[in-house]
Amino acid sequence: MYLGHPIYSLSVCLFSLILASGLGSLASDWLKLSTRARLLAWGSIVVAYLAVMQWILPSVFQATTDRERLVRIGVSLAAIMPLGFLLGFAFPTGMRLVSAIDTGQRHGSGESTARPAFWRQC
Numbered sequence: 001m002y003l004g005h006p007i008y009s010l011s012v013c014l015f016s017l018i019l020a021s022g023l024g025s026l027a028s029d030w031l032k033l034s035t036r037a038r039l040l041a042w043g044s045i046v047v048a049y050l051a052v053m054q055w056i057l058p059s060v061f062q063a064t065t066d067r068e069r070l071v072r073i074g075v076s077l078a079a080i081m082p083l084g085f086l087l088g089f090a091f092p093t094g095m096r097l098v099s100a101i102d103t104g105q106r107h108g109s110g111e112s113t114a115r116p117a118f119w120r121q122c
Contacts, residue, residue, distance in 0.1 A: 002061055003072055012076050020081040024088020033093045042093075046086050053079060 003009045033039045057079060064075050 002065065003076065004069060008069070008073070009076075012073055013080060016077050016080040017084040017087075020084025021088035024085040025092050026088075027085070028089045028092040031089075032096070033089060034096070039093070042086070042089060046083070049083055049086065053083070 001009060003012060033042050060075060060079075064072055
């Protein structure tokens with residue numbers, strides 16, 4: 001195991017993904033994926049990042065396996081957090097898209113039925 005005990009791997013992975021996806025979700029308010037071109041660019045960046053990491057990470061992990069645990073944690077954070085940030089854009093963007101095409105009936109309170117239906121199908 002790269003980080004030693006499995007609990008370190010789980011902790012680092014969950015911490016970095018939750019933090020980075022939250023930051024990506026916040027950033028999605030300023031950089032909206034509101035056009036087809038931006039959405040395709042975002043998807044392309046995610047795929048490119050995954051492809052590059054698949055190629056780079058084995059040699060990085062091999063080169064840093066003998067280093068201190070904090071260095072290995074830093075390498076893991078550096079590998080996971082950019083992906084988490086990019087994936088943080090997905091949920092708010094999806095909710096904006098559902099809201100934009102919402103033609104559902106309205107409840108008496110004026111709330112849409114499309115978003116709850118969207119949740120049920122997830």
